[in-house]
Amino acid sequence: MPIKVSVIVPVYDPGRYIEDCVASLLGQSLPPDAYEIVFVDDGCTDATPALLDALAAEDPRVRVVHQENSGWPGKPRNVGIEAARGEYVMFVDADDQLGAEALERMYDYGVANDADIVVGRMAGKGGAVPVELFRTNRPRATVENAPLIDSLTPHKMVRRAFLDRTGLRFPEGRRRLEDHVFVIEAYLRADNVSVLSDYVCYYHVRRDDAANVSLQRFDPVGYFKNLREALDVVERYTEPGPLRDRLFRRWLRVEMVERLRGTRFLDLPEDYRRELFEEIRTLVVERFGPGVAAALQPTQRVVAALVADGRYDDVVAFARWEAGVGLAVEPRDVEWRGGLLRIVFAAELTHDGGPMAFPAAGDRPQWPPRDVAEAVRWLGLDTAERFDRASPDLLLRERGGAARYFQPVRTERERIASADGNRVRLVLHGTAVVDPATAVSGSPPPEGLWDVWVRVGLGGWTKEHRLGPAPRHGSPAPPAGVVADRVVLPYWTDRHAGLALDVGHASERLGLGRVAAGDVTLGGDRGERFHVILPLHVPEAAAVLLRLTEAKSGSSHEIFGTLAPGGRLDAVLPVGDLGGRTWLTTVCLTPDADGARFHPLPFALHVGPDGVLVVPAPQPGGLRRTARRARRAAYRALGRLTVRGK
Incomplete structure (x- = not known):
């Protein structure tokens, strides 16, 4: 089989982190015969x-190229390109x-869309990754119709023929931002770029030892010298005008203004x-015309204006004020409605822990502002004017x-005036709907724990906060829902x-332990018709599997039942096969799911000659004693408890 993908991995003293990387590549x-892994050892000392080498000797997918240390990843990646045999790298x-499934999905998506570049959804384990770019799949993306400029790291799939046709390679040597120059x-120059957003393809891992190259403090002179090379590329392939300004704006925003804001600065x-x-000031004055900063978000525009004027002290003072900005989120209601949460x-x-108040009205201060107080007032008026377009996201x-997925939100906006009418609070009210069948880019969420976050972009701030704390009135979270062939439990951490x-994953938190033996109803001549209400949200009837395990021997019977709306569990017991013994009960709520699990119910069934008796489930070590008590109780209670609801 021709090699579809060559994975190129530059390596320099990665330590234990390479073990997880290798496992993800081999898995x-x-x-296996459709891809290869080319490790380029850039003079490792560990x-x-x-x-x-040992891995390559065992696995034909793996090749290793050794070379003297080159300083940074550019040359190892280029060496990997030359060694690659795949259709894509x-x-x-x-x-x-x-x-x-990253390589398979990205390759298939690239071929289906004839893409020179495939950008797979990213997630950050300890670090930030682009968010807006991955709101939806983008089979034909460009720098004009999509925020591709938000992702300039090299972790993409690129057609080898495109690299050969253009001669495109990474800048080499000990330098920063070689990936920006290559990617932009x-x-x-690509004929097509495809963005795959419905599957997390790439996980950026932040090392505990903070040894990621991108996280290390840099020399400003050398850094911005390298950044100019990326700007040179943009100037080479674009004309002066809105597109060039928009691309330049990414570097002004991310690499310059954001470094001068708040606690980071x-x-x-x-x-x-x-x-x-x-x-930064030198580069701004040298390379950026007025159209670059004009479309920045308000707070970023303030910082950019102060930088252009050389007002260092005001930049510091504004950073101190901005460090107090936060986000407060208050849950109002969480409930199931017809299988949707x-x-x-x-x-x-907020500011300094209290609600942020904005000017209700007034004239705009001059631009650029003369001092920080004037900048804050300008910013407040501008934010209040833009409020009608603000919407929160729930993720x-x-x-x-750390993968994040947007959920649909209906927004209402409220302005709360102060007592004197001079100030106003801006409150966003959101009603989000989480569909367990489609919550992860149109697919059900995989098993595991998922946290609910709220994200608000307003005034140039983008703030995220966990949805919490729990409501002050102590409203409990809704019960677990049996939806989309899975059990989904909302809970407050x-x-x-x-x-x-x-x-x-949940077991004890499902609340099945609250069901008492007395809640079970038995019908039929010998109590074979079993009914109990479970504390679950069930939007539509579904099959469940009831397992009866004999208390003494451990032998078991499995029977299918029905879980109906309202949480009613119905099953017909094979009484003839159960006689004279006590049976522990467990239930599988999603028998068709992979890795389905059984949940214990807090009662046991003792089957005597005259029918079924429901008794509390025995504690560990008390099975024989419970069985004896159940038999005695069955005879004492004949006619009263043996068959209930007949």
Whole structure:
């Protein structure tokens, strides 16, 4: 079989992190003979080269290229490109991981859309990743119709023929932003770019030792010298005008303005802050026309204006004020409605722990503002004017993998005036609907724990907060729902009192232990018709599997029953096969699901000569005693408890 994908991994002293990376690469769903893994050892000084050589000797998919240390990842990636034999190449860092189906999905998507570049959905384990880019699949994306510019890391699948046709390679040597230079040119020269958003393909892993190259403090002079090379690429392939300004705006926003805001800026040493500010100011004045900053978000526009004017002290003062901005989220209601989880919440910006108040009206201060107080007033008026377009997002975030998925939200906006009418609070009210059948890009969420977050973009701030704490009135979370062939339990976490969803893992929290023996109804001549109400949300009837395990021997019978709306469980017991023994009861609520689990019910069934008696489930070590008591109780209670509801 021709090789479909060559995975290129530059390696330099990754330590233990490469083990998870290797496991994710070898565990791909793509057939083993359809892909290869090319590790480029860039002069490692640890035990990694020997590990990789041993791996290559055992697995024909793995090849290793050894070379002297080149400084940074550009040359190893280029060496990997030259060694690659695949139709596409996929760039992976040695401390990151791929989703199990990443290569197969990305390759198939690229072929289906004739894409030169495939950008797979990313998730950050400890770090930030693009969000807006992955709201939906984008089979034909460009820098003009999609926020591709938000993703400039190299972790993409690229057609080898495209690289050969264009001669595109990474800048080499000890330098920063080599990936920006490569990726922006690839975007601008590709015939088609496809964005795959309905599956997490790439996991960025933040190392505990903070050794990721991208997280290390940089030399501002060298950094912004390298950044100019990315700007040169944009100028080479675009004309002056709105598109070029929009692309330049990404670097102004992310690499410059955001570095000068809030605690991120204030936490830097004073001398480094000044050096960073001066280098940014030089580049802003040198390369960016007025159209670049004009469309920034309001807070970013304030910082950019202060930088352009060389007002370092005001940038510091504004950062101190902005450090107090936060987000408060209040859950109002969480309930099931016909198999959908309805979540009602309110959200508003805060400052120094209290609700943020904005000017109700007034004239705009001059631009640029003369001082920080004037900047704050300008910002407040602008934010209040834009409020009618603001909407909150509700996201499900996978706790283990950090993937985030948007849920549909209906928005209402409220302005709350102060007593004197001069100030106003801006409150967003959201009603979100989580459909367990489609919540993850049109598919059900995988088993695991999912946290509920609210994201608000307003005034140039983008803030995220767990949906919590739990409502003040102590309203419990709704019961578990048996929906979309899975058990979904909403609950308030113990640590943060935030809302979370347990998909397929919960047992004790399901509340089945609250069902008492007296809640069971038996019908029929010998009590063979079994009925009990379980504390579950069941939107439509579904099959369940009841397992009866003999208390003494451990032998078991499994019978199918029906779980109806209202949580009513009905089954017909094979009384003739159960006589004279006591049976523990467990129920599988989703028998058709992979890895289905049985949940214990807090009662046992004793079957005597005259019928069935329901007794409390025995405690560990008390099975024989419980069976004897059940037999005695059955004879004493004949006619009263043996058959109930006949």
